[in-house]
Amino acid sequence: MAQLRRYPDMELRDASAAGSGTVTLFISDTLDETTLTRLRKVVRNQGARAVLVVGALREDELLDVIECGIGAIVWRHEATAARLEQAVRAAARGDGDLPADLLGRLISQVSSLHRDSAGRPGVAAPGLTPREADVLRLVADGFDTAEIARKMTYSERTVKNVIHGLTARLHLRNRAHAVAHAVRAGYI
Structure with a gap:
């Protein structure tokens, strides 16, 4: 978070100030149910956009994160000031910003879900x-x-x-x- 202080056009606030028009930065080594619950609350209930900075993300967690409404994910080891700034600005615009390896995993997962659901009514x-x-x-x-x-x-x-x-x-x-x-x- 301190890395973003070098961008004067970004106003840094306490997480309790999250709401429509804000971008909340979540930092976690791993994703657990508590973090997912907080992500859902901030994005869905408070209308904020969010960036997840995470050390590791299991296959089954990726779709959960996307379903929460997170469009920007940064690997913790890649969280430089410039990378965080890019992700925050993308989230503020409503754009997605995923590391290339995660985008590939997401496409594979969604493709697999599509194949599994082929032929089912309503899909x-x-x-x-x-x-x-x-x-x-x-x-x-x-x-x-x-x-x-x-x-x-x-x-x-x-x-x-x-x-x-x-x-x-x-x-x-x-x-x-x-x-x-x-x-x-x-x-x-």
Whole structure:
């Protein structure tokens, strides 16, 4: 937390001040039920965005963290001032920010869930437009908004509108949740 003091445009507050428009930083060596409960309370009940800084995350915990509404995760050993600043700013925008290895694990888990649920009634999700699927593919590949805009020859605003439109329409929390949904539904 002290590392973020070097960014004067970030106001650091006590965790009790969490609420809509704030980003809460959770730091833990491992994820336990107490931490998950606190994450759910802050994100769902208080409307804050959150960044999880964690030492280790088991396979079964990753989806739990995403379900809590966490879109930004930083490995504790990678928690430099610049990395924390990037994650906090991404969370403030509602964007996802996951280490590449976690994004790969998330995609594998969601893909596995999709295969396991294939053919069961009620599992299919509303469709994505080809443009939405293309944008989400690039998000899943780790590209940021500006890079996606350049690759697709759209404005950054258009990319943001595409992501906002599909997250709002499908009631998704953030980019990470949108990618998980798209993989689960078999669109990417």
